[in-house]
Amino acid sequence: MSLNEIKDNDGARKKRMRVGRGIGSGKGKTGGRGVKGQTSRTGVAIKGFEGGQMPIHRRLPKRGFNNIFALDWNEVSLGRIQTAIDAGKLDAGTAVTQAALVEAGVLRRAKAGVRVLGGGELKAKVTLEVAHATKSAVEAIEKAGGTVTLLASKAKAGETAA
Numbered sequence: 001m002s003l004n005e006i007k008d009n010d011g012a013r014k015k016r017m018r019v020g021r022g023i024g025s026g027k028g029k030t031g032g033r034g035v036k037g038q039t040s041r042t043g044v045a046i047k048g049f050e051g052g053q054m055p056i057h058r059r060l061p062k063r064g065f066n067n068i069f070a071l072d073w074n075e076v077s078l079g080r081i082q083t084a085i086d087a088g089k090l091d092a093g094t095a096v097t098q099a100a101l102v103e104a105g106v107l108r109r110a111k112a113g114v115r116v117l118g119g120g121e122l123k124a125k126v127t128l129e130v131a132h133a134t135k136s137a138v139e140a141i142e143k144a145g146g147t148v149t150l151l152a153s154k155a156k157a158g159e160t161a162a
Contacts, residue, residue, distance in 0.1 A: 071112035073132065074098065078140055079120015080106055081128075092124040095149075098131075113151065122146070 019031035033040045048055045081101075084090040089104035098114045101107045107114070113131025118140055125145035133141070133148050141148050 073113055073115040074101070074107045074111045075115045075117055076101060076106055077117045077119035078122040078137055081116075081126065082120060082122050082124060085124045085126070092126050095127045095129050097129045116141075116148070 017027055018025060019027040020029075022028045030040065038044055038046070048057060050056070081090065081096065084101075084104050084106045085092050090096060090100065090106070094100070098107070098110050101114065102110055116128060116130050116133040116137040118134050118136030122140050122144045126141065127147050127149070128141060129149045129151055131151050133150065138148050
């Protein structure tokens with residue numbers, strides 16, 4: 001068998017209906033468009049059009065605000081960090097950074113910076129170098145004997161990440 005002998009299974013590719021090719025074709029004359037009216041003509045694209053009535057997307061109120069400058073953080077809990085240390089994926093002796101968390105599989109990809117949340121229990125003495133940490137997370141880390149270093153995130157250069 002060669003490439004020029006390969007063919008699809010029967011019925012795998014259905015031929016399209018050719019419209020407007022005479023009454024014998026089954027889709028002749030108006031070609032499935034009905035009789036008269038706007039949609040029987042060419043150049044009609046009325047997706048949100050409701051016949052002159054105020055469209056629903058304009059009747060409904062706008063809600064909220066979308067901040068285009070908002071930073072997308074990698075949020076990780078203390079429990080997830082402890083699980084990674086217990087599994088041997090993270091070394092508690094070295095500084096835990098965003099790159100180390102990605103390499104350990106705790107985070108899928110690096111974003112604007114890491115925000116440590118206080119959920120879960122931390123037993124290991126770790127040094128964290130992150131962009132942001134909650135008060136409860138900082139307390140739990142310092143209680144376990146570790147330290148937290150807050151880095152300047154990818155935010156504006158002069159800002160402090162707190």
